[in-house]
Amino acid sequence: xxxxxxxxxxxxxxxxxxxxxxxxxxxxxxxxxxxxxxxxxxxxxxxxxxxxxxxxxxxxxxxxxxxxxxxxxxxxxxxxxxxxxxxxxxxxxxxxxxxxxxxxxxxxxxxxxxxxxxxxxxxxxxxxxxxxxxxxxxxxxxxxxxxxxxxxxxxxxxxxxxxxxxxxxxxxxxxxxxxxxxxxxxxxxxxxxxxxxxxxxxxxxxxxxxxxxxxxxxxxxxxxxxxxxxxxxxxxxxxxxxxxxxxxxxxxxxxxxxxxxxxxxxxxxxxxxxxxxxxxxxxxxxxxxxxxxxxxxxxxxxxxxxxxxxxxxxxxxxxxxxxxxxxxxxxxxxxxxxxxxxxxxxxxxxxxxxxxxxxxxxxxxxxxxxxxxxxxxxxxxxxxxxxxxxxxxxxxxxxxxxxxxxxxxxxxxxxxxxxxxxxx
Amino acid sequence: xxxxxxxxxxxxxxxxxxxxxxxxxxxxxxxxxxxxxxxxxxxxxxxxxxxxxxxxxxxxxxxxxxxxxxxxxxxxxxxxxxxxxxxxxxxxxxxxxxxxxxxxxxxxxxxxxxxxxxxxxxxxxxxxxxxxxxxxxxxxxxxxxxxxxxxxxxxxxxxxxxxxxxxxxxxxxxxxxxxxxxxxxxxxxxxxxxxxxxxxxxxxxxxxxxxxxxxxxxxxxxxxxxxxxxxxxxxxxxxxxxxxxxxxxxxxxxxxxxxxxxxxxxxxxxxxxxxxxxxxxxxxxxxxxxxxxxxxxxxxxxxxxxxxxxxxxxxxxxxxxxxxxxxxxxxxxxxxxxxxxxxxxxxxxxxxxxxxxxxxxxxxxxxxxxxxxxxxxxxxxxxxxxxxxxxxxxxxxxxxxxxxxxxxxxxxxxxxxxxxxxxx
Numbered sequence: 096x097x098x099x100x101x102x103x104x105x106x107x108x109x110x111x112x113x114x115x116x117x118x119x120x121x122x123x124x125x126x127x128x129x130x131x132x133x134x135x136x137x138x139x140x141x142x143x144x145x146x147x148x149x150x151x152x153x154x155x156x157x158x159x160x161x162x163x164x165x166x167x168x169x170x171x172x173x174x175x176x177x178x179x180x181x182x183x184x185x186x187x188x189x190x191x192x193x194x195x196x197x198x199x200x201x202x203x204x205x206x207x208x209x210x211x212x213x214x215x216x217x218x219x220x221x222x223x224x225x226x227x228x229x230x231x232x233x234x235x236x237x238x239x240x241x242x243x244x245x246x247x248x249x250x251x252x253x254x255x256x257x258x259x260x261x262x263x264x265x266x267x268x269x270x271x272x273x274x275x276x277x278x279x280x281x282x283x284x285x286x287x288x289x290x291x292x293x294x295x296x297x298x299x300x301x302x303x304x305x306x307x308x309x310x311x312x313x314x315x316x317x318x319x320x321x322x323x324x325x326x327x328x329x330x331x332x333x334x335x336x337x338x339x340x341x342x343x344x345x346x347x348x349x350x351x352x353x354x355x356x357x358x359x360x361x362x363x364x365x366x367x368x369x370x371x372x373x374x375x376x377x378x379x380x381x382x383x384x385x386x387x388x389x390x391x392x393x394x395x396x397x398x399x400x401x402x403x404x405x406x407x408x409x410x411x412x413x414x415x416x417x418x419x420x421x422x423x424x425x426x427x428x429x430x431x432x433x434x435x436x437x438x439x440x441x442x443x444x445x446x447x448x449x450x451x452x453x454x455x456x457x458x459x460x461x462x463x464x465x466x467x468x469x470x471x472x473x474x475x476x477x478x479x480x481x482x483x484x485x486x487x488x489x490x491x492x493x494x495x496x497x498x499x500x501x502x503x504x505x506x507x508x509x510x511x512x513x514x515x516x517x518x519x
Numbered sequence: 520x521x522x523x524x525x526x527x528x529x530x531x532x533x534x535x536x537x538x539x540x541x542x543x544x545x546x547x548x549x550x551x552x553x554x555x556x557x558x559x560x561x562x563x564x565x566x567x568x569x570x571x572x573x574x575x576x577x578x579x580x581x582x583x584x585x586x587x588x589x590x591x592x593x594x595x596x597x598x599x600x601x602x603x604x605x606x607x608x609x610x611x612x613x614x615x616x617x618x619x620x621x622x623x624x625x626x627x628x629x630x631x632x633x634x635x636x637x638x639x640x641x642x643x644x645x646x647x648x649x650x651x652x653x654x655x656x657x658x659x660x661x662x663x664x665x666x667x668x669x670x671x672x673x674x675x676x677x678x679x680x681x682x683x684x685x686x687x688x689x690x691x692x693x694x695x696x697x698x699x700x701x702x703x704x705x706x707x708x709x710x711x712x713x714x715x716x717x718x719x720x721x722x723x724x725x726x727x728x729x730x731x732x733x734x735x736x737x738x739x740x741x742x743x744x745x746x747x748x749x750x751x752x753x754x755x756x757x758x759x760x761x762x763x764x765x766x767x768x769x770x771x772x773x774x775x776x777x778x779x780x781x782x783x784x785x786x787x788x789x790x791x792x793x794x795x796x797x798x799x800x801x802x803x804x805x806x807x808x809x810x811x812x813x814x815x816x817x818x819x820x821x822x823x824x825x826x827x828x829x830x831x832x833x834x835x836x837x838x839x840x841x842x843x844x845x846x847x848x849x850x851x852x853x854x855x856x857x858x859x860x861x862x863x864x865x866x867x868x869x870x871x872x873x874x875x876x877x878x879x880x881x882x883x884x885x886x887x888x889x890x891x892x893x894x895x896x897x898x899x900x901x902x903x904x905x906x907x908x909x910x911x912x913x914x915x916x917x918x919x920x921x922x923x924x925x926x927x928x929x930x931x932x933x934x935x936x937x938x939x940x941x942x943x
Binding site for chain 2: 244245246250251253254255257258261262264267268271276279280303304306307310311313314317318319320321420421422423425426427429431432434435436438439
């Protein structure tokens with residue numbers, strides 16, 4: 096199929112020509128209801144409802160929607176997304192949408208319609224508690240980052256992914272520019288809550304220590320090929336109900352630093368936390384929810400660490416599993432070897448913790464001063480109240496990015512967030 | 520051309536059909552003299568001498584020569600070598616052999632015949648001082664590792680190299696197995712000076728701290744995509760005269776950790792150093808040469824560091840050069856920014872120094888206990904004398920691999936080598 100952006104008519108014709116999907120939707124093709132619901136920046140997203148079932152159809156557009164046709168974006172990103180969805184679904188069963196059909200040329204993916212799932216960011220703006228969220232996200236992170244790294248698979252499989260995703264250059268460049276560089280310089284597309292944050296924006300642009308840290312993390316983002324990562328794992332990339340969680344939209348996927356996905360999640364939870372006061376209709380209304388959010392922060396990291404270590408202990412070199420490439424069990428068979436290997440695992444997790452905090456800080460700062468903001472903060476219509484939330488977020492973010500070592504645990508980070516938040 | 524291993528007749532026919540090479544060699548095709556001189560483990564190497572000029576023809580064999588046809592090796596490695604030779608020649612002009620012809624299918628490369636160049640390892644066994652060696656190797660390391668990393672080029676160019684070299688899986692696996700794993704376990708292909716080193720081999724296999732360090736470096740080798748590296752940069756991969764130095768044989772090339780190339784060189788210089796006493800025909804005969812070797816060790820690292828930093832200061836974001844991806848000049852324009860950027864560069868070099876020492880240690884240990892040894896030590900026919908040299912090498916190597924942080928400078932490493940060497 097040659098690429099053409101779909102409209103309702105074209106979409107119905109395409110789905111009607113696919114017997115499986117035609118049968119799945121059910122009823123007369125003319126009666127299918129199509130609505131375009133894309134609220135992202137990059138894609139068309141359709142809901143197609145038939146008599147029996149409904150589907151989601153996602154199609155990449157050849158330009159960045161938020162900016163317009165002046166910012167072209169390769170359609171190939173749909174291909175990277177399709178590959179990532181497949182690999183992640185194998186690594187983390189049950190945590191991704193089911194794919195019914197994918198076409199590389201059309202940059203099109205047909206998926207199950209997740210109902211009544213809502214984007215987690217929207218839940219968090221509304222103050223909705225999600226009992227499964229932290230466990231599921233921790234499992235997604237642990238299973239994908241372990242199993243799609245050379246700790247959990249063979250070198251050849253790892254390098255095949257490195258090769259397959261290396262050409263996803265343009266999407267990675269968006270991150271490289273918008274996360275690591277633009278917020279720290281005068282850039283045409285930057286924006287922030289003005290005039291309240293004008294001084295803080297200038298302070299950030301003049302903060303050499305902060306800029307150094309951001310650029311060091313940019314180099315890490317460019318050169319650290321630890322695992323296939325989602326690449327954009329914020330709370331807007333997760334859909335959830337109270338009892339189900341699904342990760343969507345891995346079009347930024349490539350083999351990169353594990354800490355980038357973890358940091359994206361932690362950073363967005365902190366942004367959700369700092370934004371709560373702005374959503375209150377009466378003082379203290381969100382106090383309990385703020386406590387819940389910090390609990391999620393703590394549980395996402397601790398749950399990830401626990402499950403990642405458990406996978407490492409269980410799957411690495413397991414004779415019936417694919418087995419990883421490093422730390423072969425044979426080398427560490429005796430008690431002293433086991434202790435040494437466990438020390439190595441703990442050291443790995445500690446470095447990954449610091450990486451994650453630093454990336455979290457970078458992701459937070461870019462959402463305050465860069466091109467793309469988050470609804471958690473943007474939906475606070477009173478700019479003065481929004482600026483207070485943003486100022487606190489930036490204070491913690493700077494510390495996370497510049498001196499992640501000062502935090503001995505994720506509980507420390509939660510305490511620091513509460514402390515910053517209490518500043519009046 | 521379909522692959523077939525060449526013999527004299529086939530080689531003359533092939534070169535005779537290439538007008539440029541036919542003219543370059545000169546004289547009657549029948550009169551060309553062909554000799555096969557491959558002393559490596561992986562390839563056929565021919566010298567072809569015509570009336571006017573001589574050429575080197577290198578052709579990959581489909582198996583590992585040292586073991587025999589039971590160990591198949593992909594012919595595609597010739598393609599990675601051709602790509603690496605081209606990239607490195609552009610990055611480090613004058614330090615590689617000139618390529619006259621390359622054929623991917625035939626796994627064949629026709630190069631200039633370097634005369635009167637000798638493999639540096641042979642020079643060092645013979646005790647020959649090479650006045651240009653350290654400077655040239657330092658320049659090769661600095662220019663290739665800087666310019667073929669995202670510090671010295673664009674992200675798209677870097678990622679294109681990551682993609683192109685990622686399938687060089689089998690050659691990388693040789694390193695992964697033979698350098699990082701086999702010396703630390705009972706492996707069929709291991710060998711060492713026996714019985715003198717039997718106990719030390721057992722000690723190495725039982726040394727949990729050492730095995731942990733080796734496996735952590737294996738993970739780094741598998742996941743750190745900093746720069747296009749040579750992948751096998753020992754003293755046998757360099758040919759030199761007193762006034763010219765050329766790096767050959769980058770068939771292990773891939774985008775990996777910078778410290779692996781630097782470490783290979785430092786480790787092999789240390790092996791040359793520790794082997795000297797075994798070559799003496801009278802006590803103290805090689806004392807001056809040993810001093811010279813440690814000087815080279817010091818000058819290779821210090822020269823590398825100086826030139827790498829100079830390139831970083833000069834080329835990164837230079838408006839007329841391609842420019843790197845990180846640490847954009849615009850971000851660090853004022854005095855404070857310059858100081859912060861310089862601190863970042865120094866921190867980068869310090870980490871790279873420790874990486875290099877650790878990889879050096881791993882490379883030394885594998886040459887004593889693994890499959891492939893080095894002529895520096897193997898040519899010491901008295902096994903008792905050889906064992907003394909090897910024991911000292913392993914003592915320093917362990918420290919380099921386990922605690923590289925304890926060395927504050929390369930001069931410290933040289934002092935430690937001299938100290939270990941004085942143990943009687």
